[in-house]
Amino acid sequence: MSAEFELIEKLRAALPASGGSVRLGSGDDAAITEPRGRTATSVDAIVEGVHFTRPAYSPEAIGHKALAAALSDLAAMGAEAGEAYVVLGLPADEGEEVTLGIAEGIGRLARATGTVVAGGDITRSPVLSVTVTVVGHEAPEIWLVSRAGARAGDVVAVTGELGGAAAALALLDGTAAAEPPSRAALLARQFAPDPRLAAGRALADAGATAMIDVSDGLGADAGHLAEASRGGIEIDMRAVPIQAGVTEVAGSAGAAHELAAGGGEDYELLAALPPASFEPAREAVERCGTNLTAIGIVTAGEGVVIRDGDKKIDPTGFDHRRAAG
Amino acid sequence: MSAEFELIEKLRAALPASGGSVRLGSGDDAAITEPRGRTATSVDAIVEGVHFTRPAYSPEAIGHKALAAALSDLAAMGAEAGEAYVVLGLPADEGEEVTLGIAEGIGRLARATGTVVAGGDITRSPVLSVTVTVVGHEAPEIWLVSRAGARAGDVVAVTGELGGAAAALALLDGTAAAEPPSRAALLARQFAPDPRLAAGRALADAGATAMIDVSDGLGADAGHLAEASRGGIEIDMRAVPIQAGVTEVAGSAGAAHELAAGGGEDYELLAALPPASFEPAREAVERCGTNLTAIGIVTAGEGVVIRDGDKKIDPTGFDHRRAAG
Numbered sequence: 001m002s003a004e005f006e007l008i009e010k011l012r013a014a015l016p017a018s019g020g021s022v023r024l025g026s027g028d029d030a031a032i033t034e035p036r037g038r039t040a041t042s043v044d045a046i047v048e049g050v051h052f053t054r055p056a057y058s059p060e061a062i063g064h065k066a067l068a069a070a071l072s073d074l075a076a077m078g079a080e081a082g083e084a085y086v087v088l089g090l091p092a093d094e095g096e097e098v099t100l101g102i103a104e105g106i107g108r109l110a111r112a113t114g115t116v117v118a119g120g121d122i123t124r125s126p127v128l129s130v131t132v133t134v135v136g137h138e139a140p141e142i143w144l145v146s147r148a149g150a151r152a153g154d155v156v157a158v159t160g161e162l163g164g165a166a167a168a169l170a171l172l173d174g175t176a177a178a179e180p181p182s183r184a185a186l187l188a189r190q191f192a193p194d195p196r197l198a199a200g201r202a203l204a205d206a207g208a209t210a211m212i213d214v215s216d217g218l219g220a221d222a223g224h225l226a227e228a229s230r231g232g233i234e235i236d237m238r239a240v241p242i243q244a245g246v247t248e249v250a251g252s253a254g255a256a257h258e259l260a261a262g263g264g265e266d267y268e269l270l271a272a273l274p275p276a277s278f279e280p281a282r283e284a285v286e287r288c289g290t291n292l293t294a295i296g297i298v299t300a301g302e303g304v305v306i307r308d309g310d311k312k313i314d315p316t317g318f319d320h321r322r323a324a325g
Numbered sequence: 326m327s328a329e330f331e332l333i334e335k336l337r338a339a340l341p342a343s344g345g346s347v348r349l350g351s352g353d354d355a356a357i358t359e360p361r362g363r364t365a366t367s368v369d370a371i372v373e374g375v376h377f378t379r380p381a382y383s384p385e386a387i388g389h390k391a392l393a394a395a396l397s398d399l400a401a402m403g404a405e406a407g408e409a410y411v412v413l414g415l416p417a418d419e420g421e422e423v424t425l426g427i428a429e430g431i432g433r434l435a436r437a438t439g440t441v442v443a444g445g446d447i448t449r450s451p452v453l454s455v456t457v458t459v460v461g462h463e464a465p466e467i468w469l470v471s472r473a474g475a476r477a478g479d480v481v482a483v484t485g486e487l488g489g490a491a492a493a494l495a496l497l498d499g500t501a502a503a504e505p506p507s508r509a510a511l512l513a514r515q516f517a518p519d520p521r522l523a524a525g526r527a528l529a530d531a532g533a534t535a536m537i538d539v540s541d542g543l544g545a546d547a548g549h550l551a552e553a554s555r556g557g558i559e560i561d562m563r564a565v566p567i568q569a570g571v572t573e574v575a576g577s578a579g580a581a582h583e584l585a586a587g588g589g590e591d592y593e594l595l596a597a598l599p600p601a602s603f604e605p606a607r608e609a610v611e612r613c614g615t616n617l618t619a620i621g622i623v624t625a626g627e628g629v630v631i632r633d634g635d636k637k638i639d640p641t642g643f644d645h646r647r648a649a650g
């Protein structure tokens with residue numbers, strides 16, 4: 001037990017543990033926070049053999065990815081990052097370096113995003129897993145945005161570029177190759193995804209009617225947004241920005257579009273905006289260092305239609321976790 | 326995927342999903358809540374083979390225990406139960422009955438305690454695990470209590486009775502037996518522990534200077550409280566209420582005291598109180614249907630001393646998870 005408590009002390013040292021709305025951080029029965037308004041809360045778990053493999057993913061990458069996936073949900077609400085609570089499931093024979101490496105990965109992204117790690121737990125587990133609960137706060141004058149407010153006629157827009165995370169899985173399982181500069185950027189999509197927190201707030205502030213993060217895949221996540229908003233979505237794949245190297249990995253432009261439509265884990269934001277709001281939103285997102293591209297429209301129908309020229313893409317045929325599974 | 330979404334719909338139906346401070350519940354990127362004041366947040370994970378075994382623990386018991394362990398941390402702060410976020414790690418070959426059974430167990434305790442299940446996730450995992458994040462709220466006029474405020478001269482008191490959860494493990498691994506009425510009550514300590522939320526608020530309201538829940542064991546948890554409060558604690562085991570059947574399971578009164586001192590998982594509350602506050606606190610806790618017993622004192626020293634008559638008990642020698650491990 002004493003070794004466990006020593007380890008927990010080292011972990012606390014690696015993590016930003018106070019600030020923001022936190023009044024009492026890690027180490028008591030519960031953390032105490034004092035939110036100034038509404039909060040957004042989300043949980044995300046990543047499990048070895050399901051969401052990552054070793055040694056391909058370093059302990060730092062595992063920690064980074066677990067926190068990034070959770071923060072991406074807050075980005076999709078237009079929230080500011082607040083607190084994170086981390087549960088580490090640790091096999092009995094796992095070395096301290098792994099635990100501290102995961103904490104380093106979490107700590108670095110937490111600092112970069114202003115997240116306080118206010119609590120957590122280490123439990124024995126037959127496989128390595130990291131479960132992260134994040135609490136975000138409503139920024140002043142920026143209302144939180146759900147998936148449910150899209151209206152027929154809204155522009156559907158996406159931040160950044162898609163397809164990279166799925167292409168990285170193909171690189172990792174050795175079924176494809178890419179030139180070094182593209183390869184590094186593609187792998188970063190898996191090892192160090194960037195939650196679009198600032199872009200999410202910019203979109204919320206610019207009048208986004210609905211948002212979701214692209215974690216399951218463009219087709220699937222557009223489907224979630226359409227269903228919650230009781231509308232339909234039409235997407236033109238030729239308008240979707242594809243990350244450099246994805247076409248090379250996929251083998252053709254058509255295959256790259258399928259990867260981008262079905263691939264998931266890019267952690268970009270998909271938003272619906274009234275047409276007049278698109279251009280101001282694009283400029284605001286650009287000031288956050290990210291692109292915003294119009295890729296489709298909200299319709300009065302239901303479901304998602306993805307067109308690639310004359311062809312329709314079925315994004316559900318692609319298992320984006322095949323390579324890490 | 327569609328089967329997954331159907332299952333999630335069934336789960337939502339089994340769980341109390343709205344009310345309290347929840348403005349947008351499960352099903353979006355994040356839940357939205359509107360806390361009225363300070364919040365207490367804690368996470369707890371239970372893993373098959375570590376914290377429970379099957380078939381001894383039914384799916385309902387697994388769900389109940391996971392939520393109860395998390396809520397017990399809120400009880401130890403004197404908070405009101407608010408929201409829970411549940412991550413279920415599910416082996417690929419696991420039947421839907423298991424998932425729904427766990428949800429039933431969570432749902433029943435959530436309803437009984439006024440907890441809203443505002444979000445969650447199901448992830449594939451090689452072993453069954455349930456990770457619960459709970460958020461509690463400060464009740465009107467009742468300040469949250471940490472572990473850190475105990476002062477020399479305070480009375481150390483415990484709710485309910487100890488030793489039952491550890492004795493139940495001995496029953497489960499077949500190394501001991503107990504008469505049916507005691508046996509059922511002992512097993513309930515493992516399968517349906519009762520988080521002392523009302524007693525926790527009563528203690529906070531009565532002026533408790535520090536509180537902790539007895540999850541690691543009386544000796545270990547008294548140690549945490551003493552360390553956080555920078556004092557020492559002396560406990561007289563002859564004053565500690567021992568649950569019926571524990572002496573029978575342990576084989577002698579002395580062995581029962583060791584079980585109660587080292588056993589853990591009883592989820593009773595250990596509190597420090599100014600001497601003048603003890604009697605009003607005892608009456609307030611009794612109105613919640615629970616006993617409060619003075620078992621020791623806070624000293625100006627450090628560490629924990631547990632006396633059983635002339636004998637000192639070392640509570641660290643006992644591994645309370647041996648039977649389920």
